[in-house]
Amino acid sequence: MRLVVIGGSGHIGTYLVPMLVERGHEVINITRGESQPYVPHSAWEAVQAIRADREAEDNAGIFGARVRGLKPDVVMDLICFREDSARQIVEALRGRVQHFLHCGTIWIYGHSTQVPATEDQPRRPFGEYGIQKAAVEAYLLDEARRNGFPATNLHPGHIVGPGHTPLNPTGNFRREVYSQIARGETVVLPNLGLETVHHVHGSDVAQAFVQAMLHWSASVGESFHVVSPAALTLRGYAEAMFAWFGQPANLRFLPWEEWRQTVSEADANATWDHIAHSPNASIAKAQRLIDYRPRYRSLDAVFEAVTWLVEHDFVHAQYGFKPLSRQ
Numbered sequence: 001m002r003l004v005v006i007g008g009s010g011h012i013g014t015y016l017v018p019m020l021v022e023r024g025h026e027v028i029n030i031t032r033g034e035s036q037p038y039v040p041h042s043a044w045e046a047v048q049a050i051r052a053d054r055e056a057e058d059n060a061g062i063f064g065a066r067v068r069g070l071k072p073d074v075v076m077d078l079i080c081f082r083e084d085s086a087r088q089i090v091e092a093l094r095g096r097v098q099h100f101l102h103c104g105t106i107w108i109y110g111h112s113t114q115v116p117a118t119e120d121q122p123r124r125p126f127g128e129y130g131i132q133k134a135a136v137e138a139y140l141l142d143e144a145r146r147n148g149f150p151a152t153n154l155h156p157g158h159i160v161g162p163g164h165t166p167l168n169p170t171g172n173f174r175r176e177v178y179s180q181i182a183r184g185e186t187v188v189l190p191n192l193g194l195e196t197v198h199h200v201h202g203s204d205v206a207q208a209f210v211q212a213m214l215h216w217s218a219s220v221g222e223s224f225h226v227v228s229p230a231a232l233t234l235r236g237y238a239e240a241m242f243a244w245f246g247q248p249a250n251l252r253f254l255p256w257e258e259w260r261q262t263v264s265e266a267d268a269n270a271t272w273d274h275i276a277h278s279p280n281a282s283i284a285k286a287q288r289l290i291d292y293r294p295r296y297r298s299l300d301a302v303f304e305a306v307t308w309l310v311e312h313d314f315v316h317a318q319y320g321f322k323p324l325s326r327q
Helices: 013-022 042-046 054-060 063-069 083-093 128-147 176-182 202-214 234-244 256-262 265-277 284-290 298-311
Strands: 002-006 026-031 048-051 074-077 099-103 151-156 158-160 187-190 199-201 223-226 251-254
Touching: 002 013, 013 026, 013 042, 013 202, 054 063, 054 083, 063 083, 074 083, 074 202, 083 099, 083 128, 099 128, 099 202, 128 151, 151 202, 158 202, 158 298, 176 187, 176 234, 176 298, 187 234, 187 256, 199 202, 199 298, 202 223, 202 284, 223 284, 234 251, 234 298, 251 256, 256 265
Parallel strands: 002 026, 002 074, 026 048, 074 099, 099 151, 151 223, 158 199, 187 251
Antiparallel strands: none
16 A cells, blocks of 8 residues: 655654555655654665655645645554644545544543543643644544544554653653662652653554554544553652662652752653643553554663663763663
8 A cells, every 4th residue: 555654754653664664565754854763774765755844834735735646545644733734634635545544642631530541531631732632633533433534543652762762750851860860869759759651662653553554444433542551650660760770769759849949940841741641541442443562561661762872871870781671
């Protein structure tokens, strides 16, 4: 089949595009051309790359027509962030594609209530990102169920993998936290460290897109969580990282208003977003309907990503440190 992947050079596309090529598909990657895949693969030599600025072309009202002109059988949209953007591409592709797969987010739920969250729970998003992604999901589900547009929504958690910094145990992306842990220094967590984060390896997200495509009849008109088998508390995450670096857990806790004064405003805002959501999502539906089988637990995925950071001198471990192998 002829597949168009929109935004295929990032966290997900790094793994997704090679998977599709290896399955014998013709793949076109629409990209701004500002980044390279995080992990090299010979399959990229067979991929047609088209440079385009999605936001600018959406604003000009021409992006949907550009995708339609490529005559795809399947479109995988990894970078749709607004409902008006989704509307434009759906109108352009209506009656012209076999399947349209959209990358959402588990932040569509807003605050966690019943956990692990299931796909039938109400959406009460907050923050522009979650609100817009929930609106895109609602629009695509309505189009699928009422008008027959073949859309599927896949909702990842915090995407992890070699080549980029994973969300750390303090709920932000500051690399120095891992260096502090590696040296056995005190790490301060907000509140009691019982809020949750839910990682997923980029290759497992890619697997879910492929599985949803293969299980067309079960996935059209549906939404699926794409995360690791279990979320982590900040405290459990931190303790596991200390153990991985061969250090005793050295943790201290502060109430939120005190904790936020110990970091930059940007880091405090990032942490607040993550602990206010405290995502914890079930993968039972994806396992049952599209045979989603994640290879990585949350910690496995983080360990692999942090190993890359250590090897590239972004995280400074003690001399002679050897990362534990993945179990």
